[in-house]
Amino acid sequence: MIKSWDYKKEYSLLKKRIIFSIDKTLRSGKLFFGHEVLKFEKEFLKKNKSRYGLSVASGTDAIYLSLKALNIGKNDEVITVANTAIPTVSAIVNTGASVKFVDIKDDYLMDPEKIEKIITKKTKAIIPVHLYGQSCCMDKIIKIAKKYNIKVIEDCAQAQGALFNKKKVGNFGVTGCFSFYPTKILGAYGDGGFITTNDKRIFKKLRRLRFYGMEQLDPSKWWNNKYFAVDNGTNSRLSEIQGAILNVKIKSLDNYIKRRREIAEMYDKGLKNPNLIKPIKKKGKFHVYHLYVVAHKNINRDIIFKKLKKFNIFLGVQYPYPLHKMLAYKNSSYKDLRVTEKYSKKIFSLPTYPTIENSKIKKIIKLLNKI
Ligand SMILES: Cc1ncc(COP(=O)(O)O)c(C=O)c1O
Numbered sequence: 001m002i003k004s005w006d007y008k009k010e011y012s013l014l015k016k017r018i019i020f021s022i023d024k025t026l027r028s029g030k031l032f033f034g035h036e037v038l039k040f041e042k043e044f045l046k047k048n049k050s051r052y053g054l055s056v057a058s059g060t061d062a063i064y065l066s067l068k069a070l071n072i073g074k075n076d077e078v079i080t081v082a083n084t085a086i087p088t089v090s091a092i093v094n095t096g097a098s099v100k101f102v103d104i105k106d107d108y109l110m111d112p113e114k115i116e117k118i119i120t121k122k123t124k125a126i127i128p129v130h131l132y133g134q135s136c137c138m139d140k141i142i143k144i145a146k147k148y149n150i151k152v153i154e155d156c157a158q159a160q161g162a163l164f165n166k167k168k169v170g171n172f173g174v175t176g177c178f179s180f181y182p183t184k185i186l187g188a189y190g191d192g193g194f195i196t197t198n199d200k201r202i203f204k205k206l207r208r209l210r211f212y213g214m215e216q217l218d219p220s221k222w223w224n225n226k227y228f229a230v231d232n233g234t235n236s237r238l239s240e241i242q243g244a245i246l247n248v249k250i251k252s253l254d255n256y257i258k259r260r261r262e263i264a265e266m267y268d269k270g271l272k273n274p275n276l277i278k279p280i281k282k283k284g285k286f287h288v289y290h291l292y293v294v295a296h297k298n299i300n301r302d303i304i305f306k307k308l309k310k311f312n313i314f315l316g317v318q319y320p321y322p323l324h325k326m327l328a329y330k331n332s333s334y335k336d337l338r339v340t341e342k343y344s345k346k347i348f349s350l351p352t353y354p355t356i357e358n359s360k361i362k363k364i365i366k367l368l369n370k371i
Helices: 008-028 035-048 059-069 086-093 138-148 200-209 219-224 240-270 301-309 338-344 358-370
Strands: 052-056 077-081 098-102 123-126 151-155 175-179 193-197 292-296 347-350
Touching: 008 035, 008 240, 035 052, 035 193, 035 240, 052 059, 052 200, 059 086, 059 151, 059 175, 059 193, 059 200, 077 086, 086 098, 123 138, 138 151, 193 200, 240 292, 240 358, 292 301, 301 347, 301 358
Parallel strands: 077 098, 077 123, 123 151, 151 175
Antiparallel strands: 052 193, 175 193, 292 347
């Protein structure tokens, strides 16, 4: 069977090291803000070349807390895309702010040319989503944001390690929001997230917001901190156990990305079906291929899926419904989402998880070439 994602082989390769570090963590007497999480935070910031940052409980929280740290809420508007994961938008709505959708381009990413038209006095932030592992056009987006004095929060959940003009994503906006959901480039074996920022004031506020609003001068010595809320915060802690797992896995991050790019190259070279639209690669963008997303020009994707199912192959769709078509967000504001709507009906994702065997990729390529 070929699944769109599977972690079991990866786990069998890492099992000894992971069990050892979980056991060490459980024996350490610290389940939150201990050695593992603090070590991981340092390691992550080094890898991402960001000045400040902190772990949180999920990618969703990373976006929500970033908006809260910027005091964005009721009566404010936030611009993002409708071709994204639900949490990009639920995080906005949960602050009380309203969402304004902008269309995408043929590379499935935010179209910077269409942003200015929908900016109003109420627009406080833009959330570009580096979807499928490829960076948005950050030069153009940052230029617009500066012109209108709007904040940029990057959704980096699918793009850890991706570069735009040689700079890592998560270093362009006020914050960069990462997810350690197991399927991601760097996945935990549970939930987790990270916020990067180069703004010390925002960092300090985020540190309070993730832990009941309390001042966290030294998170490792939480018992010394005053049980006193400065802000109205929440609970968004990364557990020591997930920190321990991530400390094992972050060592292989560069290899994971290398392997994903190798798999994408196999698809690039192998897929010769002229009716299959392959991902657009742009100069100056280092793609980390969280997903390899294709679209068939003529054939309905359900028919393609049915054919592949006969060979025990199960592919994914990210995402079948654009957010403005979902019941929960039907009242969101948008004008013309032509490109988003066109591709949402056609796109489907080929597996790129690092431990998939080459033979399985070749099988997928062979079948897709015949359709
Ligand atoms: C683009 C995008 N944004 C945000 C998130 C939210 O991350 P999490 O699942 O860790 O809350 C995800 C993950 O599902 C995602 O793919």
